[in-house]
Amino acid sequence: MSPRTKKQFKEIRKEKRAIIMEAAIEVFAEKTFMGASVSMITKKAGISKGLLYNYFDSKEDLLQQIIFEGIDEFIQVFDVNKDGVLTEDEFAYFIDETFRLLKKDIHFWKLYFSIIVQPDVMVLVQDKFMEILGPFLQTLMDYYEAKGIANPMAHARLLGALMDGVSMNYLVDPVSFPIEDIKKIIIDKFK
Amino acid sequence: MSPRTKKQFKEIRKEKRAIIMEAAIEVFAEKTFMGASVSMITKKAGISKGLLYNYFDSKEDLLQQIIFEGIDEFIQVFDVNKDGVLTEDEFAYFIDETFRLLKKDIHFWKLYFSIIVQPDVMVLVQDKFMEILGPFLQTLMDYYEAKGIANPMAHARLLGALMDGVSMNYLVDPVSFPIEDIKKIIIDKFK
Amino acid sequence: MSPRTKKQFKEIRKEKRAIIMEAAIEVFAEKTFMGASVSMITKKAGISKGLLYNYFDSKEDLLQQIIFEGIDEFIQVFDVNKDGVLTEDEFAYFIDETFRLLKKDIHFWKLYFSIIVQPDVMVLVQDKFMEILGPFLQTLMDYYEAKGIANPMAHARLLGALMDGVSMNYLVDPVSFPIEDIKKIIIDKFK
Amino acid sequence: MSPRTKKQFKEIRKEKRAIIMEAAIEVFAEKTFMGASVSMITKKAGISKGLLYNYFDSKEDLLQQIIFEGIDEFIQVFDVNKDGVLTEDEFAYFIDETFRLLKKDIHFWKLYFSIIVQPDVMVLVQDKFMEILGPFLQTLMDYYEAKGIANPMAHARLLGALMDGVSMNYLVDPVSFPIEDIKKIIIDKFK
DNA sequence: CATGAATGAGCATTCATTCAT
DNA sequence: AATGAATGAATGCTCATTCAT
Numbered sequence: 001m002s003p004r005t006k007k008q009f010k011e012i013r014k015e016k017r018a019i020i021m022e023a024a025i026e027v028f029a030e031k032t033f034m035g036a037s038v039s040m041i042t043k044k045a046g047i048s049k050g051l052l053y054n055y056f057d058s059k060e061d062l063l064q065q066i067i068f069e070g071i072d073e074f075i076q077v078f079d080v081n082k083d084g085v086l087t088e089d090e091f092a093y094f095i096d097e098t099f100r101l102l103k104k105d106i107h108f109w110k111l112y113f114s115i116i117v118q119p120d121v122m123v124l125v126q127d128k129f130m131e132i133l134g135p136f137l138q139t140l141m142d143y144y145e146a147k148g149i150a151n152p153m154a155h156a157r158l159l160g161a162l163m164d165g166v167s168m169n170y171l172v173d174p175v176s177f178p179i180e181d182i183k184k185i186i187i188d189k190f191k
Numbered sequence: 192m193s194p195r196t197k198k199q200f201k202e203i204r205k206e207k208r209a210i211i212m213e214a215a216i217e218v219f220a221e222k223t224f225m226g227a228s229v230s231m232i233t234k235k236a237g238i239s240k241g242l243l244y245n246y247f248d249s250k251e252d253l254l255q256q257i258i259f260e261g262i263d264e265f266i267q268v269f270d271v272n273k274d275g276v277l278t279e280d281e282f283a284y285f286i287d288e289t290f291r292l293l294k295k296d297i298h299f300w301k302l303y304f305s306i307i308v309q310p311d312v313m314v315l316v317q318d319k320f321m322e323i324l325g326p327f328l329q330t331l332m333d334y335y336e337a338k339g340i341a342n343p344m345a346h347a348r349l350l351g352a353l354m355d356g357v358s359m360n361y362l363v364d365p366v367s368f369p370i371e372d373i374k375k376i377i378i379d380k381f382k
Numbered sequence: 383m384s385p386r387t388k389k390q391f392k393e394i395r396k397e398k399r400a401i402i403m404e405a406a407i408e409v410f411a412e413k414t415f416m417g418a419s420v421s422m423i424t425k426k427a428g429i430s431k432g433l434l435y436n437y438f439d440s441k442e443d444l445l446q447q448i449i450f451e452g453i454d455e456f457i458q459v460f461d462v463n464k465d466g467v468l469t470e471d472e473f474a475y476f477i478d479e480t481f482r483l484l485k486k487d488i489h490f491w492k493l494y495f496s497i498i499v500q501p502d503v504m505v506l507v508q509d510k511f512m513e514i515l516g517p518f519l520q521t522l523m524d525y526y527e528a529k530g531i532a533n534p535m536a537h538a539r540l541l542g543a544l545m546d547g548v549s550m551n552y553l554v555d556p557v558s559f560p561i562e563d564i565k566k567i568i569i570d571k572f573k
Numbered sequence: 574m575s576p577r578t579k580k581q582f583k584e585i586r587k588e589k590r591a592i593i594m595e596a597a598i599e600v601f602a603e604k605t606f607m608g609a610s611v612s613m614i615t616k617k618a619g620i621s622k623g624l625l626y627n628y629f630d631s632k633e634d635l636l637q638q639i640i641f642e643g644i645d646e647f648i649q650v651f652d653v654n655k656d657g658v659l660t661e662d663e664f665a666y667f668i669d670e671t672f673r674l675l676k677k678d679i680h681f682w683k684l685y686f687s688i689i690v691q692p693d694v695m696v697l698v699q700d701k702f703m704e705i706l707g708p709f710l711q712t713l714m715d716y717y718e719a720k721g722i723a724n725p726m727a728h729a730r731l732l733g734a735l736m737d738g739v740s741m742n743y744l745v746d747p748v749s750f751p752i753e754d755i756k757k758i759i760i761d762k763f764k
Numbered sequence: 765c766a767t768g769a770a771t772g773a774g775c776a777t778t779c780a781t782t783c784a785t
Numbered sequence: 786a787a788t789g790a791a792t793g794a795a796t797g798c799t800c801a802t803t804c805a806t
Contacts, residue, residue, distance in 0.1 A: 003788045004785050012790070032309050035225040038776060048792045053777065114308040116363060117301070118223050154372035157360065161373070165356020169348065172307060181345035182352070189380060203765080229801060239767045241804080250801065394786075414691050416608040420780060430788045432783080441780065492690070498745060499687040500605045536754035539742065543755070547738020551730065554689060563727035564734070571762060576767045577806050585769070611797060621771045626798065767806085775799070782792080 017055050020045045021066050029110035033063055033121045060124055067115070067125040070108045071132060074101060086143040092187045095163075099183055102167050103174075110171050113164075136160065159190050208246050211236045212257050220301035224254055224312045251315055258306070258316040261299045262323055265292065277334040283378045286354075290374055293358050301362050304355075327351065350381050399437050402427045403448050411492035415445055415503045442506055449497070449507040452490045453514060456483065468525040474569045477545075481565055484549050492553050495546075518542065541572050590628050593618045594639050602683035606636055606694045633697055640688070640698040643681045644705060647674060659716040665760045668736075672756055675740050676747075683744050686737075709733065732763050 004012075023045035027036045038059055042049045056062040077097075086094070102109050115121050116129075137156050144152035166186070170177045214236035218227045229250055233240050247253040277285065293300050306312050307320075328347045335343035357377070361368045405427035409418045420441055424431050438444040468476065484491050497503050498511075519538045526534035548568070552559045577585075596618035600609045611632055615622045629635040650670075659667065675682050688694050689702075710729050717725035739759070743750045 003786085004790095006788095008785085009789065016790080030310055032223065032225060034223060035309065035311060037774080039774085049776090050778075050793065051791055054790065059776065110308065117305045117308060117359070118226065120222065120226060151369075151372055151376075154369045154376060157369060158357070158373045158376055161356035161360040162353045163356070164359060165352035165354070166349065168307070168355060168359070169352040172313075178345045178348060181342055182349045185342075185345060185349055200765080207765090228799080230799095240802085241768065242766055244802070245765070391786080398786085413693065414605065414607060416605060417691065417693060419778080421778095431781085432789065433787055435781070436786070496687075496690045498741070499683065499690060500608065501603055502608060504745075533751075533754055533758075536751045536758060539751060540739065540755045540758055543738035543742040544735045545738070546741060547734035547736070548731070550690070550737060550741070551734040560727045560730060563724055564731045567724075567727060567731055575806070576765085577769095579767095581806085582768065589769080610795080612795085622797090623772070623799075624770055627769065632797065767804105769804090769806105771801105771803080773800095776797095778796070779794095780792105783788105783790090785788085785790105 013055070016047070016051075020047065020052060020055055021062070021069070024062055025066055025070075025107045025111060028063065028066070029107040029114070032114040032118070033059075033111075034118070063121070064124055064128075066108075066111070067128055070105070070112075071128050075132060077101065085146070086139055088191050091143065091191050095183060095187050098163060098167075099170075099179060102170065106171060106174070109167060113168050113171065133160070155190075162186065162190070204246070207238070207242070211238065211243060211246055212253070212260070215253055216257055216261075216298045216302060219254065219257070220298040220305070223305045224250075224302075224309070254306075254312070255315055255319075257299075257302070259319055261296070261303075262319050266323060268292065276337070277330055279382050282334065282382050286374060286378050289354060289358075290361075290370060293361065297362060297365070300358060304359050304362065324351070346381075353377065353381070395437070398429070398433075402429065402434060402437055403444070403451070406444055407448055407452075407489045407493060410445065410448070411489040411496070414496045415441075415493075415500070445497075445503070446506055446510075448490075448493070450510055452487070452494075453510050457514060459483065467528070468521055470573050473525065473573050477565060477569050480545060480549075481552075481561060484552065488553060488556070491549060495550050495553065515542070537572075544568065544572070586628070589620070589624075593620065593625060593628055594635070594642070597635055598639055598643075598680045598684060601636065601639070602680040602687070605687040605691070606632075606684075607691070636694070637697055637701075639681075639684070640701055643678070643685075644701050648705060650674065658719070659712055661764050664716065664764050668756060668760050671736060671740075672743075672752060675743065679744060679747070682740060686741050686744065706733070728763075735759065735763070 020041070024036075024041045027040045027044055030036075031040065038049060038052060041062075042052050045052075052062070056065065115125060122129075137160060140156035140159055141152045144155045149155055166179070166182055170179050211232070215227075215232045218231045218235055221227075222231065229240060229243060232253075233243050236243075243253070247256065306316060313320075328344075328351055331347035331350055332343045335346045340346055357370070357373055361370050402423070406418075406423045409422045409426055412418075413422065420431060420434060423444075424434050427434075434444070438447065497507060504511075519535075519542055522538035522541055523534045526537045531537055548561070548564055552561050593614070597609075597614045600613045600617055603609075604613065611622060611625060614635075615625050618625075625635070629638065688698060695702075710733055713729035713732055714725045717728045722728055739752070739755055743752050
């Protein structure tokens with residue numbers, strides 16, 4: 001009888017928004033941003049096409065919001081740079097935690113890699129990506145420098161590339177890729 | 192003026208086909224398979240749209256033929272499995288040669304990575320990709336096994352993933368990625 | 383706090399209705415009927431979309447009610463046909479008054495002209511428009527006939543067309559169109 | 574058998590382009606630019622939706638090309654400003670010719686008036702419209718100035734507005750609007 | 765061998781309207 | 786009386802593919 005309160009509306013929006021974003025992550029991950037159609041997303045989310053535009057300005061906006069929130073969550077959960085210094089134990093934890101999050105949000109990280117290789121789409125989110133990569137590489141560089149290793153920058157970027165490569169291989173073939181064994185080797189070799 | 196011989200026709204076909212494929216590799220690499228349109232390719236190749244379909248059954252067929260020939264060329268040039276055994280020197284050569292080919296065919300390998308992350312497109316060519324990956328991993332496994340290293344399979348897959356990650360980072364940002372320094376570290380650490 | 387009386391409800395409805403119509407006139411004038419969306423109107427009126435449909439059956443109904451009331455007001459304020467006879471002084475007053483009302487309700491008359499040139503929309507309101515045009519032309523015809531001018535009908539329609547053209551030019555470019563000078567010339571030439 | 578020559582293709586394009594523009598003029602005139610859909614136009618032209626975009630970049634481009642060519646034709650046919658001076662006979666000819674062209678291209682001039690009253694659409698073509706209006710008003714001003722009439726600018730703009738109003742009334746109701754009689758009165762009163 | 769006009773399904777997006785609250 | 790989430794048809798536009806020449 002009485003109209004819904006603002007709080008009720010806010011609740012509806014929050015929930016529906018999450019449903020749409022979850023559906024979109026899956027479809028984007030499977031089809032890439034360009035290959036995914038808004039229809040596929042709304043069908044998976046169980047809503048009409050029009051409604052998506054009640055929540056997001058455009059397909060691009062939808063992608064950006066997904067990436068923004070995903071990266072923010074990643075940064076928050078995984079604040080490696082608390083004090084800017086990495087011990088060997090923290091290094092191991094850092095590798096461990098990366099793979100834990102990878103497994104937890106498989107779709108999101110598939111989407112991440114599909115974006116990286118597509119310059120046209122990358123421009124939409126690269127500023128946000130840099131928010132992770134910058135501090136990440138800096139912390140690693142400091143770590144290797146503190147250990148007295150020559151060319152810490154190259155070591156840092158190598159480890160970054162290694163984590164990319166391992167993640168990508170795992171995402172493409174999660175069943176047979178021996179990620180746990182590989183994790184141990186990485187920690188052993190790069191610690 | 193005189194009617195062209197069959198041999199001449201064949202020659203023309205071969206050359207035109209190569210022109211189209213080269214144009215397609217560039218466009219696919221820049222826009223990904225889904226983002227590239229046939230029009231972009233024919234425009235870059237300087238031919239009509241109809242002619243492309245005289246040489247290729249479809250956009251998918253074009254991609255497949257590009258991948259097939261690219262991989263075949265790669266395997267031929269880069270026969271890692273000559274005798275099935277890798278010495279330490281050969282290992283260094285192998286790393287070196289991988290990066291040399293990467294730099295030589297930047298467009299092709301960009302295309303390669305954009306395909307890997309897109310399941311829909313991956314199915315078109317994954318059998319061919321396995322033709323490299325299988326022997327490649329086998330040779331590495333044998334190498335590590337011969338050295339008496341525990342879990343040679345994990346080491347082989349790790350190195351494969353590492354090469355993927357480094358290659359991808361280089362392709363995304365060829366200017367500032369320190370590939371030469373990294374190459375040395377890889378050889379040193381994984382030899 | 384105390385339950386509102388029926389009279390208060392009626393008052394609220396009347397005011398809200400006026401607010402919506404005023405907003406709609408502005409948006410229609412600026413964007414035309416086809417170019418204006420219901421969202422634009424409700425946003426300008428500061429109400430929800432649902433509420434508009436509480437007051438009007440449809441976008442078309444909203445337009446019709448605007449036109450109906452606007453024309454009725456015009457006829458009431460501007461009763462050219464008081465006694466059916468026009469003196470020369472009354473003629474001058476009539477021209478004068480027309481332009482005064484034009485300036486007063488710029489949005490309404492912009493809407494009027496945008497409707498006239500769009501047959502699909504015109505059918506919705508043309509009967510109402512005729513309620514002005516008929517007596518208006520009749521009075522002018524009588525005026526010219528009484529002056530003994532040949533072809534009074536053509537003179538009447540010419541003056542009608544002239545007023546249309548001058549009004550339209552003024553509405554399109556109110557700043558530089560010399561409406562006061564033109565008014566004098568009209569009175570002088572057509573009196 | 575042999576492929577079509579470039580000349581043949583050019584011929585096809587020219588003819589099809591004309592068919593599309595003619596269909597578009599009619600639909601735009603009847604529905605206005607905003608109210609006309611590309612589907613309506615292609616249906617009337619008897620072609621597929623895609624083909625329209627082989628000939629025009631967008632709906633806006635289509636409108637612009639229609640207006641550009643229509644105005645150019647008008648200027649060419651009707652070069653009132655040959656020597657910049659208007660005699661009384663030329664003035665009569667000018668009025669006459671205007672109405673002749675109006676009757677000849679009814680759809681085009683309906684479109685013209687529907688554009689004038691819609692600012693959003695007007696911006697697409699107003700530069701082109703000014704190519705007519707500027708010289709047109711200048712010539713008229715010179716004419717009235719040469720006759721020693723006070724305020725020639727107001728007279729020029731009044732006649733311009735009058736021609737607009739008469740044209741518009743004729744286009745809205747070509748059957749009963751006495752355009753021939755009115756033409757004579759105009760020539761008589763404004764010569 | 766070669767052209768490019770032509771198609772039609774599909775794309776992202778908009779919008780008048782409905783309805784549960 | 787009032788809200789705004791929700792719908793679905795329609796919009797302007799793109800694109801892989803076909804085909805007459």
